[in-house]
Amino acid sequence: GQSLEQPSEVTAVEGAIVQINCTYQTSGFYGLSWYQQHDGGAPTFLSYNGLDGLEETGRFSSFLSRSDSYGYLLLQELQMKDSASYFCAVRVHPLYNQGGKLIFGQGTELSVKP
């Protein structure tokens, strides 16, 4: 089977740093992505790791360790607008074969307090 584990909820204060972890057990692995979803909205792409290491995009960074089947999303200088659900997702097939089907985690609800 396929499973991705991430915490169900995290609370932090404005200006702080928060890390959302994701561990995965999947039949294949061709990259870990992170998506943000505000309540009632469409998921939007945040970050992607195809190789081990850290990817930085502004206030958001994402890390991957394929040997540990583990990744995390790091959000810095938290703002109220960052309150949302965050999903990790694994692509289980290579793009040239069966395409980019994503297996999603259950999501982490982040609440940012003033």
Added chain:
Amino acid sequence: GAGVSQSPSNKVTEKGKDVELRCDPISGHTALYWYRQSLGQGLEFLIYFQGNSAPDKSGLPSDRFSAERTGGSVSTLTIQRTQQEDSAVYLCASSLVPGRQDTQYFGPGTRLTVL
């Protein structure tokens, strides 16, 4: 268009009726995906289109579910004889394949309620 659009935004139907959900992907995007999201849950993959063909339909939960894509653009997801467990938000995404990371762009979804 500017983004992925879906219609209707909300659909309420009675158990046993058929429903059709529509997705208009971003122009030029060759890949199209359907996902389903139940309340407070993650996204569940349903089907993937590359052009008009569906090389991966492994997520369709039963033969009551079908989907097609025409002209490499618009896609329709059809649910026949709807059941209450079909109630969910149905999300469509498109992407430009191939690409290193295959970023998927999601539509706003169709909220389906089966009474």
